Amino acid sequence: DGGITQSPKYLFRKEGQNVTLSCEQNLNHDAMYWYRQDPGQGLRLIYYSQIVNDFQKGDIAEGYSVSREKKESFPLTVTSAQKNPTAFYLCASSMEFYSEAFFGQGTRLTVV
Amino acid sequence: DQQVKQNSPSLSVQEGRISILNCDYTNSMFDYFLWYKKYPAEGPTFLISISSIKDKNEDGRFTVFLNKSAKHLSLHIVPSQPGDSAVYFCAAILGNEKLTFGTGTRLTIIP
Numbered sequence: 001d002g003g004i005t006q007s008p009k010y011l012f013r014k015e016g017q018n019v020t021l022s023c024e025q026n027l028n029h030d031a032m033y034w035y036r037q038d039p040g041q042g043l044r045l046i047y048y049s050q051i052v053n054d055f056q057k058g059d060i061a062e063g064y065s066v067s068r069e070k071k072e073s074f075p076l077t078v079t080s081a082q083k084n085p086t087a088f089y090l091c092a093s094s095m096e097f098y099s100e101a102f103f104g105q106g107t108r109l110t111v112v
Numbered sequence: 113d114q115q116v117k118q119n120s121p122s123l124s125v126q127e128g129r130i131s132i133l134n135c136d137y138t139n140s141m142f143d144y145f146l147w148y149k150k151y152p153a154e155g156p157t158f159l160i161s162i163s164s165i166k167d168k169n170e171d172g173r174f175t176v177f178l179n180k181s182a183k184h185l186s187l188h189i190v191p192s193q194p195g196d197s198a199v200y201f202c203a204a205i206l207g208n209e210k211l212t213f214g215t216g217t218r219l220t221i222i223p
Contacts, residue, residue, distance in 0.1 A: 006155075033210070040121070042201060042215035043156070058210065090155050100146060101211055103155030 002027045006091050006104035013078070013085070013111050021076045021107045023091030030094075032074035033101060036060065037088040046089075049074055078109060086111045115139050116204050118214035126222050131189040133217050135202035140183060142204040146211070147176060147187045150199045159200075160187070189219075197221045 004025040013019045025032065034046040045058030049068040063082025068074050074093075078085045088108050092101040117136045125131045133147075143164040148156035162169040162176045162185065169176050175188045189196055202214045 004155075009153075035213075040215060042118075043213040045210055048210055088153075092155070100158050100161060102158065103148075106153065106155050108153065 004091060004093050004102055004104040006089075006107050009105065009107060011107055011109045013109065015111055016080045018077055018079050019085075019109065021078065021089055021091075021109070023074045023076065023104060025072050025074075025093045025102075025104075027093055027095075027102065028071070029102075030071070031096060031101075032068065033092040033094075034058075034064070034066065034074070034076045035090040035092065037090060037106075043090065046076065085109055114215070115142075116202060116212050116214040118200075118202060118217045120217050121215070122218040122220070124220045124222055125192050127194060128191045131187075131192045131196065131219055131221070133187040133189075133200050133202075133219065135185045135187075135214050137183050137185075137204055139204070139206060140180070142206050142212075144205040145176070145178060145185050146203045146205075147174075148201045148203060148213075149196075150201060150216070156201060192221045194221050194223055 007022045033048045035043040044060050046064050047066040049055040052071050055068050065077045090106045091104045094101040115138050146161040147159040149159045150156040160171050160174045160176050162178050167178050178185045197220050199216045199218045201216045203211045
């Protein structure tokens with residue numbers, strides 16, 4: 001079945017460590033996105049990619065990095081520079097940049 | 113600067129009655145609007161959308177209304193069912209720009 005897969009579902013990290021969240025899609029979508037959800041703040045865009053080997057900063061990119069070496073993969077690295085990394089992270093993809101986005105199941109990251 | 117706003121963080125509705133979720137936006141150039149539904153610890157799922165050239169779109173129990181002069185859209189769910197209890201996000205697209213999401217409204221359906 002086609003879909004978008006995020007792993008792991010739960011992730012714990014010690015302060016000062018980098019951690020990478022995986023996002024894979026087999027929908028043949030060109031565009032991929034990373035969002036962060038915090039209580040009372042909705043979904044905020046971290047990074048997005050419209051095409052392979054290209055990505056752009058979203059509204060809250062500081063402390064994060066991404067890569068888009070393959071069409072189906074868009075991993076997000078939460079670096080030690082991110083001041084408040086504990087959150088629910090959502091990856092999404094869409095056929096075109098301005099079309100309906102399909103979301104993965106999310107990864108809850110907790111920094112201990 | 114929140115361009116898409118959902119001013120009601122929560123809403124409770126009796127089962128079988130109508131649920132009305134509201135969303136306001138500030139940018140009159142938005143040309144496409146979407147509603148997503150989200151259960152806890154899951155990703156949002158697309159529910160229904162509407163183009164800015166329309167004022168209504170209906171899909172089963174779900175209807176979205178768009179009032180461009182008021183920069184307001186609403187999602188109506190009739191009749192409301194227990195499985196509708198979730199957080200609902202409205203989102204807007206401007207041209208080929210990114211999706212902009214509202215802050216969400218938690219809908220609780222009371223049996």
